[in-house]
Amino acid sequence: MGEIRIGTSGWSYPAGQGTWNGVFYPPKGSRPRGFRELAFYAEHFDTVEINSTFYRPPSAAAARNWIEQTPPGFDFSVKLYRKFTHPEMFVKATGRDPHDLGAADIDEFRAGIAPLADAGRLGALLAQFPASFKDDPDARAYLAWLLEAFRDYPLAVELRHRSWSDAIDRTLGILGESGAALVQIDEPKFRLSIRQTFKPNTPGLFYMRLHGRNADAWWSHKASEERYDYLYSVDELKPVVETVGAAARATRKAYVYMNNHHSAKAVANAAVLKHELGQEAGGIYLPEFIERYPDVKDIVKAAPTSHTFF
Structure with missing residues (x-):
């Protein structure tokens, strides 16, 4: 039986309607000196x-x-840095040419994550491609090049366009050259969305991301925060429990990350998922969090009040 690790995509959401402050984290005004969100997470x-x-x-x-x-x-x-996977987004954000991508970019990124790798703290390196990244000869060549550049790390590749699953044997062949895991995605499904089996493609790693199922806001750039405003029910998570359990029996390590981060819904669902998989939902939770997400009431430890949290 492989190891199962469950967490969230990101830990710091300090602003906007979907902030975690006052929901998962104590409100800014009631935090003790030296409070650090990552340490609390x-x-x-x-x-x-x-x-x-x-x-x-x-x-x-x-x-x-x-x-x-x-x-x-x-x-x-x-x-992975967006220059490697989202060139159009990179141009809009920086005004720089993404096509000068080369050894210097690879070396810079590798140097940045070296302390994690050296300390045995690197779970996986995630290459998340947009839905516009379609299977064609140039895309296949680029994907193979990128995976080769980072092949000495555990790799997970998120592909979203259906063309990759329409030629799944070829896709898995490319990933297999570097032992990369095909990320299994839970998200709203559309005509051109990738189709998946939710089974491991490599014995070393299983990697799953749950983005929520908010189909109405999925393609709206104006509603980017609302896109991830979705809370999975316990019943909706039961197939995930079965999928992850089966994957852990076939791989050495299985990672599951909740990306439905609006208002810390990812935290609530991750706690439920841990419980359903037989893991303890550790830590202490704000009373407001438990009131907002009653599915966690009987599985987490509550602070008496927000003001006596520490």
Whole structure:
């Protein structure tokens, strides 16, 4: 039986309607001096998917700080920088040409995550491609090149366009060259969405991401925050429990990350998922969190009040 690790995609959501402040984290005004969100998060889960590395390459100093804030055994899955996977988004954000991608970019990213890898704290490196990334000769060649560049890390690849599953044997062949896991996605399904079996494709790693099923807001850029405003019911998570349990019997390590992050819904669903898979939902939760998400009431430990939290 392989190891199962459950966490959320990101841990810091400080602003907007979907903030975690006052929901999962204590309100800013009631936090003790020195409170650190990642350290608090790590009391509840043993893994997290880092989102910030998608927007800018990580620094080794930041990686060392993440290690310092978390206990031994806690690990991080790191999302690859958008220059590698989302060139159009990269151009809009930076005004720079993404086609100068080369060894310097690879070396910079590798140097940033080196402390995690050296400390045995790197869970996986996630290459998340957009739905516009379709299977064609150029895309296949690029994917093979990218995986080769990072092949000495555990790799997970999220492909969203149906063309990749229409030629699934060829797709798995490319991933298999570097032992990369095809990310299994729970999301709204459309005509051109990738089709998946939710089974491991490599014995080393199973990687699953749950984005929510908010189909109405999925393609709206104006509603980007609302896109992930979805709470899975316990019944909706039961097939996930079966999928992950089966995957753990066939792989050495299975990761599940909840990305329905609006108002810490990801935290609530991750706690339920841990419980359903026979793991303890660790840490202490705000009374307001439990009131908002009653599915966790009987499976988590509550603080007496927000003001006596610490």
